[in-house]
Amino acid sequence: MRRVVFNQKGGVGKSSITVNLAAISASRGLKTLVIDLDPQCNSTHYLLGDDANQPDTDAYGFFEQTLSFQLKPKAPEAFIHPTPFAGLSILPAHPELGDLQSKLESKHKIYKLRDALDELGDTFDAIYIDTPPAFNFFTLSALVAAERCLIPFDCDEFARQALYNLLNNVRETRADHNERLEVEGIVVNQYQPRASLPRKIVEGLLAESLPVLTTRLSASVKMKESHNEAKPLIHMAPSHKLTQEFVQLFEELEKV
Numbered sequence: 001m002r003r004v005v006f007n008q009k010g011g012v013g014k015s016s017i018t019v020n021l022a023a024i025s026a027s028r029g030l031k032t033l034v035i036d037l038d039p040q041c042n043s044t045h046y047l048l049g050d051d052a053n054q055p056d057t058d059a060y061g062f063f064e065q066t067l068s069f070q071l072k073p074k075a076p077e078a079f080i081h082p083t084p085f086a087g088l089s090i091l092p093a094h095p096e097l098g099d100l101q102s103k104l105e106s107k108h109k110i111y112k113l114r115d116a117l118d119e120l121g122d123t124f125d126a127i128y129i130d131t132p133p134a135f136n137f138f139t140l141s142a143l144v145a146a147e148r149c150l151i152p153f154d155c156d157e158f159a160r161q162a163l164y165n166l167l168n169n170v171r172e173t174r175a176d177h178n179e180r181l182e183v184e185g186i187v188v189n190q191y192q193p194r195a196s197l198p199r200k201i202v203e204g205l206l207a208e209s210l211p212v213l214t215t216r217l218s219a220s221v222k223m224k225e226s227h228n229e230a231k232p233l234i235h236m237a238p239s240h241k242l243t244q245e246f247v248q249l250f251e252e253l254e255k256v
Helices: 014-027 042-051 059-065 097-106 112-120 137-145 157-176 196-207 221-229 241-255
Strands: 002-005 032-036 088-091 126-130 148-154 182-191 212-218
Touching: 002 014, 002 137, 014 032, 014 042, 014 088, 014 126, 014 148, 014 182, 014 221, 014 241, 032 042, 042 088, 042 221, 059 097, 097 137, 112 137, 137 157, 148 157, 157 182, 157 196, 182 196, 182 241, 196 212, 212 241, 221 241
Parallel strands: 002 126, 002 148, 032 088, 032 126, 148 182, 182 212
Antiparallel strands: none
């Protein structure tokens, strides 16, 4: 299973959702890989802490080697690193990843990530791809390589307006590049059930028959603590309410 976590709006929790779902996947005994394609490197720092950004063996190195002919290019495994958590690996991002974008676009390299994942074969049971907050080369590469698309959504009117453009980009990518790609669902993040505006916005999405998932993720300071400790919630606070919401989301997605 290859899942891309995608939203063109920043601050909606893409990295938090990517890492915590992947950590739960690994804790269930599934060999799990996180791919970080965001130059902000949030997923990378979340899982590797101070060991992040290792030159030549991250996403930058992977994409850079596709730009020139090499007699013996590195295999995809060379760019994948173990994390401190059993069963969980990562292809890290790098802050300079965005510098490659125009070169990669001009040489039409959007299928290279998909090809690399095909080469990995059955090495991993589950792959989670974190994307930049933009519809760019790296996001498109992720959508081309994935089978499922999970859309984080914070309860904001601007986010709602951007959602329609996002869904259209996914539909176009499916039509032009990846007929296997399916929108798995919209996950409502940082939800405050006692506030009227979030409830109204979610009710509006449901009224339009958009694929809103049942599980809601609460707003909690525990998430920031998890980031600071570089430890996913399932390992830091397994009984916490937010952790259990992530577990419920994971199980809902497995049923889907």
